């Protein structure tokens with residue numbers, strides 16, 4: 151402590167939640183206050199994890215006790231502390247083989263079983279969860295986890311940067327005896343550390359600068375069965391399709407450009423984590439996947455089951471995105487076939503679209519594979535939301551995380567991706583119907599519709615595209631438009647007569663509960679120059695103007711030294727690095743209008 155006191159004037163104290171960190175005034179270590187949303191959301195999910203894990207353990211122990219009472223000797227003979235219970239999941243596989251409910255050779259869609267949350271092998275005594283923050287920087291997050299989440303065991307904070315680890319160790323001391331007894335910091339390459347600690351951590355947190363792709367393979371191996379992997383990706387330009395080939399090389403998926411790109415980013419990240427997990431007979435179950443501010447963050451549980459990984463192709467799809475209009479279609483990679491009382495796996499049947507879009511006649515870009523199974527577990531989302539509401543004072547970003555969780559809870563969980571009402575109106579060049587009117591028309595036609603947490607204008611629906619366009623055709627009949635070029639996608643769409651008589655009269659479910667109650671669902675940006683910042687210790691150069699915007703740079707520099715190198719201003723501007731390929735893309739669709747495929751010369 152003496153050393154800290156001696157140099158105290160060199161530091162300032164930053165407080166977030168219940169943790170306080172000492173930050174060198176000279177900016178040596180990263181601190182991005184906007185990431186409080188990320189840390190608060192992670193604390194909220196971690197609290198849910200601790201309580202769900204306890205519930206699951208109790209349920210499994212009760213089940214076990216019941217089977218013991220029935221005199222199952224093979225199980226009762228297991229008495230030692232580390233004895234493991236049969237995974238409910240293995241039993242599920244047996245049921246799948248024995249109880250087919252389809253006729254021979256019948257083709258089934260992606261099985262419901264594919265998304266069922268399994269249980270995990272439990273020990274008799276439930277040990278307090280151990281957390282690994284693999285990329286910890288100054289340790290603020292680890293300290294918040296240790297101080298704020300009840301019931302956690304040890305928190306291990308890693309960083310491969312010496313100054314960061316020193317700062318982290320200093321911060322652990324600064325937070326007092328309880329932090330010292332719970333949190334430890336190590337200088338290590340996270341990849342090596344995770345590889346050499348297989349299945350040792352109940353929670354692994356990845357919060358890198360930019361892409362997490364190089365950490366995924368070791369991270370999925372470090373998580374214990376039934377454990378939680380939390381992972382941030384800030385390389386949204388890559389994931390959203392500005393550099394499709396870079397995305398493929400990092401994540402094994404090709405992005406296509408669409409209004410839904412941030413949801414696609416989440417689904418590409420999930421598909422990539424699943425792919426790494428499958429190599430080790432493991433698979434993921436997403437509990438919450440969010441786009442917030444300037445990054446995506448996923449929370450997935452990791453389980454081991456050689457039989458369950460056969461279901462992975464049922465959870466993945468290619469995306470056909472029309473190059474002319476807003477229509478998109480999903481093609482599942484796999485399917486199941488029931489034959490002679492057993493379930494067989496087979497490749498998906500395709501293509502699900504003709505060569506030319508049946509709505510506008512243009513061609514398709516093909517993207518993916520993306521994760522097309524649910525990206526959230528509604529039970530987890532609601533439990534987390536309820537829990538957060540019950541301790542408002544303990545979340546500095548309460549308003550932000552409750553608004554995100556509320557919009558997530560309202561999403562149709564079985565519908566991947568979404569369209570934008572403004573975009574489809576733009577395609578047919580009409581004035582847009584109000585959201586309530588459009589949603590009513592979809593509901594009145596017998597389909598479901600919901601908003602998306604990713605985009606205030608996003609709409610998720612199980613209505614097929616011909617129904618969506620029929621609704622727009624009916625709308626345009628009563629709201630005529632100027633004549634458009636003959637070869638435009640909108641003209642092709644409007645040249646067909648609607649098969650459906652759309653009714654725009656207000657449907658009861660047209661507004662979500664939160665909308666009806668006027669609960670805030672989308673919040674404005676947290677501060678004027680928010681977003682990804684420059685990596686700690688790097689000089690801000692004029693190059694960053696193009697990455698962060700001139701305004702943000704103006705706030706972060708005091709002068710340029712003549713060589714294009716700008717001198718940094720205070721620490722709050724230091725944070726995430728952004729490379730050229732990772733710039734936030736314009737989400738404006740690249741519509742060529744003449745059927746050219748995006749990216750073609």
Ligand SMILES: C[S@@+](CC[C@H](N)C(=O)[O-])C[C@H]1O[C@@H](n2cnc3c(N)ncnc32)[C@H](O)[C@@H]1O
Pocket residue numbers: 180185189284285286287288289290291308309310311314338339340341357358359726
């Ligand atoms: C975005 S910062 C982490 C911020 C932190 N999670 C928080 O919430 O305050 C990313 C950190 O990862 C560290 N890092 C990068 N590559 C690493 C590696 N291979 N092993 C360990 N740490 C690494 C960097 O030094 C940096 O401190």
Ligand SMILES: [Zn+2]
Pocket residue numbers: 472473474475476477507508509510511512639
């Ligand atoms: Zn089309």
